[in-house]
Amino acid sequence: MVNVSNRSRVAIIGGGISGLAAAKQLAWLNPTVFEATSLIGGVWRHCSYRSTRLQTPRPDYEFSDFPWPDRTDPTFPTYKEILDYLESYATHFDLWRFIKLESKVVEIKYLGDESRAGFTELWSSDGQALNGQPMWEVGVVTGQSETIEWYKFEFVVMCLGKYGDIPKMPVFPFGRGPEVFEGKVMHTLDYCKLNEEETKELMKGKKVVIIGYKKSAIDLAVECAKTNQGSDGQPCTMVIRTLHWVVPSYSIWGLPFYLFYSTRSSQFLHERPNQGLFRSLICNLLTPLRTGVSKFIESYLSWKLPLEKYGLKPDHPFHEDYASCQMAIMPGNFFSEADAGRIRFEKSSKWWFWEKGVVLEDGTKLEADIVFCATGFEGKKKLRTVLPNPYSGLIENNSGIMPLYRGTIHPLIPNMAFVGYIESVSNLHTSELRCRWLASLLKRRFKLPGVADMFKEVDIETEVMRRTTRFYKRHCISTYSIRHSDDMCREMGWEEWRKGNWFSEAFSPYSNQDYIDEKKD
Numbered sequence: 001m002v003n004v005s006n007r008s009r010v011a012i013i014g015g016g017i018s019g020l021a022a023a024k025q026l027a028w029l030n031p032t033v034f035e036a037t038s039l040i041g042g043v044w045r046h047c048s049y050r051s052t053r054l055q056t057p058r059p060d061y062e063f064s065d066f067p068w069p070d071r072t073d074p075t076f077p078t079y080k081e082i083l084d085y086l087e088s089y090a091t092h093f094d095l096w097r098f099i100k101l102e103s104k105v106v107e108i109k110y111l112g113d114e115s116r117a118g119f120t121e122l123w124s125s126d127g128q129a130l131n132g133q134p135m136w137e138v139g140v141v142t143g144q145s146e147t148i149e150w151y152k153f154e155f156v157v158m159c160l161g162k163y164g165d166i167p168k169m170p171v172f173p174f175g176r177g178p179e180v181f182e183g184k185v186m187h188t189l190d191y192c193k194l195n196e197e198e199t200k201e202l203m204k205g206k207k208v209v210i211i212g213y214k215k216s217a218i219d220l221a222v223e224c225a226k227t228n229q230g231s232d233g234q235p236c237t238m239v240i241r242t243l244h245w246v247v248p249s250y251s252i253w254g255l256p257f258y259l260f261y262s263t264r265s266s267q268f269l270h271e272r273p274n275q276g277l278f279r280s281l282i283c284n285l286l287t288p289l290r291t292g293v294s295k296f297i298e299s300y301l302s303w304k305l306p307l308e309k310y311g312l313k314p315d316h317p318f319h320e321d322y323a324s325c326q327m328a329i330m331p332g333n334f335f336s337e338a339d340a341g342r343i344r345f346e347k348s349s350k351w352w353f354w355e356k357g358v359v360l361e362d363g364t365k366l367e368a369d370i371v372f373c374a375t376g377f378e379g380k381k382k383l384r385t386v387l388p389n390p391y392s393g394l395i396e397n398n399s400g401i402m403p404l405y406r407g408t409i410h411p412l413i414p415n416m417a418f419v420g421y422i423e424s425v426s427n428l429h430t431s432e433l434r435c436r437w438l439a440s441l442l443k444r445r446f447k448l449p450g451v452a453d454m455f456k457e458v459d460i461e462t463e464v465m466r467r468t469t470r471f472y473k474r475h476c477i478s479t480y481s482i483r484h485s486d487d488m489c490r491e492m493g494w495e496e497w498r499k500g501n502w503f504s505e506a507f508s509p510y511s512n513q514d515y516i517d518e519k520k521d
């Protein structure tokens with residue numbers, strides 16, 4: 001154990017998009033960014049296949065003060081382009097001086113008064129986060145060293161990432177798990193570590209089963225089908241627990257997709273937190289219109305994609321997938337590979353292993369050489385492994401979501417913020433705006449409400465999400481994101497309506513460009 005003195009007042013843990021945005025917005029505090037790996041970029045570096053591309057339109061996934069070199073390019077950037085963009089961002093704003101690579105945070109200790117912890121209004125005793133008092137001690141392991149170095153900070157920003165790093169693996173009773181299977185079981189995260197030759201060698205001519213039907217699973221099925229062209233190729237079977245809507249592009253019956261959900265007028269149709277009685281009434285009256293929009297999109301998807309043919313049409317409305325940030329963009333060749341018999345589908349809510357593959361709920365036995373679990377990630381586990389007690393036990397509430405005020409502050413965890421844990425259509429935008437809001441808080445431009453009020457706000461929001469989508473645990477704000485931004489603007493002392501004229505205000509989409517620093521900041 002080594003104690004290291006540092007002049008930095010703020011620790012930022014994680015060098016992905018959220019950590020970089022936090023470093024830029026808190027640069028005036030000379031932060032230290034601890035990044036576990038040898039490179040920045042987070043999931044785009046460690047969790048991408050060769051075919052991975054952004055699925056958010058390029059101009060929406062852009063730092064407000066750092067445009068893409070060619071922002072009108074309609075293609076979706078590859079993960080390599082995204083990494084180049086992030087490195088240029090770090091260079092342009094001289095963020096490298098803050099970043100410590102190969103520095104994994106393994107433990108964090110609270111240094112404040114334990115008996116007063118848990119009351120955010122007592123942050124550093126006067127309700128303010130920065131008061132010259134170290135509040136957290138951060139234990140860091142560097143490179144291959146086994147020694148923990150300890151650094152003290154007044155404030156910590158957790159940007160460890162909701163995805164990546166820790167795979168979510170299905171669990172089975174003994175005798176039905178991978179121990180009985182004679183083939184290989186891998187998570188998509190393992191697949192990301194392989195080079196092109198290794199992936200070909202792994203899948204060519206092999207019977208592959210993929211568990212899952214979301215973006216990681218869909219992209220992997222296409223890569224598997226590509227590898228298995230020719231007479232010795234084998235089909236790849238997707239085992240689907242829940243069907244979800246997939247989208248071929250951001251155009252619906254010729255109309256731009258943003259018209260349906262990303263403008264003030266379109267979000268007006270949806271329930272939002274604290275909307276008041278009158279608006280609730282209007283919202284109820286607008287239910288047929290809301291349903292109509294969803295059905296309009298569903299009609300296009302059912303016409304454009306062979307969902308009926310393959311039994312892939314979900315029973316739930318499209319807007320529930322949109323409201324939970326689960327809408328996957330379908331790779332162009334997915335259904336042509338299915339038509340060629342190289343991708344197959346099996347629906348089963350339960351499954352388990354046998355010696356030669358997997359068994360489905362109806363008793364069907366699928367043979368497999370490899371079973372890929374495209375089953376997602378354990379983001380909260382990452383937080384739990386570094387946070388001390390009792391805080392590690394507080395990160396999820398009874399509804400199974402993180403109780404974060406403005407998606408950033410846990411009312412019971414003092415002098416700490418969380419960025420990258422709520423989602424929207426552009427997670428970069430969501431993270432960057434929250435970092436601006438956090439910077440404003442740390443500059444004492446406003447004070448946080450009391451603990452009870454923050455929890456009340458979180459509960460109201462959770463209820464709205466719960467009423468909007470059965471998948472509310474994804475903690476997604478996409479149907480009321482503009483309202484969420486308005487609330488933050490108001491607290492920061494910014495204009496809430498930012499378009500300048502009523503027509504744009506009603507019908508043009510809100511993006512990060514609408515939140516470029518106001519002069520006084």
Ligand SMILES: Cc1cc2nc3c(=O)[nH]c(=O)nc-3n(C[C@H](O)[C@H](O)[C@H](O)COP(=O)(O)OP(=O)(O)OC[C@H]3O[C@@H](n4cnc5c(N)ncnc54)[C@H](O)[C@@H]3O)c2cc1C
Nearest residue numbers: 014016017018036042043054055056105160161420426427
């Ligand atoms: C394959 C993939 C594609 C995606 N595509 C899109 C998309 O098209 N649009 C969209 O809006 N969102 C997308 N997302 C969501 C994506 O997670 C966010 O857009 C964003 O990149 C998340 O950034 P982050 O910084 O919050 O987290 P991450 O990118 O996960 O970064 C976290 C960083 O923290 C580091 N870290 C973790 N633990 C520690 C520790 N203990 N000590 C030090 N460092 C640590 C990690 O090494 C990592 O670098 C995608 C996610 C995945 C997995």
Ligand SMILES: NC(=O)c1ccc[n+]([C@@H]2O[C@H](COP(=O)([O-])OP(=O)(O)OC[C@H]3O[C@@H](n4cnc5c(N)ncnc54)[C@H](OP(=O)(O)O)[C@@H]3O)[C@@H](O)[C@H]2O)c1
Nearest residue numbers: 053054055163170212213214215216217241242374375376
């Ligand atoms: N830009 C891109 O190209 C790209 C690429 C990959 C990922 N991503 C993003 O990365 C994030 C993670 O995506 P992901 O696809 O890795 O994970 P995910 O969205 O969490 O999806 C996990 C999938 O596995 C299924 N699953 C989980 N446990 C299961 C079990 N025990 N049995 C059967 N099925 C199970 C889930 O089914 P249920 O629906 O029933 O839970 C779901 O289909 C998402 O935000 C996604 O949009 C983006």
